[in-house]
Amino acid sequence: MKLLILDRDGVINHDSDAYIKTLDEWVPIPGSVEAIAQLSKAGWTVAVATxxxxxxxxxxxxxxxxxxxARLRALVAEQGGEVGHIVYCPHGPDEGCDxxxxxxxxxxxxxxxxxxxLEGVWFVGDSKGDLEAALAVGAQPVLVKTxxxxxTLEKGVPETTLIFDDLAAIARELI
Incomplete structure (x- = not known):
């Protein structure tokens, strides 16, 4: 199985320090939906961890x-692809979850x-926490500049981190 795991906010859709709180605020980054569909059609399973x-x-x-x-899945389906398993952490930073x-x-x-x-599986994120999570399980940390x-890049990233402009660039690399 060719598995690719993505963070959501800042990778697939625009992020906000004020949080993405409504469906109207959930706006895909240009090229991200198409990239997920292209990866899916090329045999990749694209999962999300957010x-x-x-x-x-x-x-x-x-x-x-x-x-x-549901909107993400529908938009990717319109392009002929599919989104795999989506997992999310609903907890606050002080709740002590794993x-x-x-x-x-x-x-x-x-x-x-x-x-x-997860050894070598690419986990694509835009934050230090994403890269650290990848390293904790032996996955390949991948940073997008979106x-x-x-x-994150300005503050320094782990030496093994792969760096791409955006999700579309990752799709081109993998396909």
């Missing part, structure tokens, strides 16, 4: 998050769902 502490903070309901993911990145719980959940190992990616 921190969503806005749920714990009361900024939006679980139903709103599910509507955002799923909130940089902890690797969501990545392990995806591996368990597909019954695969979202918080440029700021």
């Amino acid at each position: 921190n969503q502490s806005g749920i714990a903070r009361g900024y939006y309901a679980l139903a709103t998050l599910e509507a955002m993911h 799923c909130r990145k940089p902890k690797p719980g969501m990545l392990r959940a995806i591996a368990q769902h597909y019954q695969v190992g 979202g918080k990616g440029e700021r």
Whole structure:
């Protein structure tokens, strides 16, 4: 199985320090939906692992998050592809869960769902926490410069990190 795991906010859709709280605020980064569809059509399984502490903070309901993911799935399907397993952490940063990145719980959940190992699997993110989660399970950390990616890059990234402009560039590389 060719598995690619993506963070959501800042990788697939535009991010906001004020959180993505409504379906209207969930706006794909240009080229990201097409990239996921192209990867899917080329035989890649594209899963998503996303921190969503806005749920714990009361900024939006679980139903709103599910509507955002339904929109993502529909847009990718319109391009002839599909989105694989989506996992999210609804907890706040102080709740001590094992799923909130940089902890690797969501990545392990995806591996368990597909019954695969994570060694060398690309995990694409835009933050230090994403890269740390990848390293914790032996996955390949991949940074995109979209979202918080440029700021993350300025602060320094692990030596083994692969760096791309955006998700479309990753799709071109992998296909």
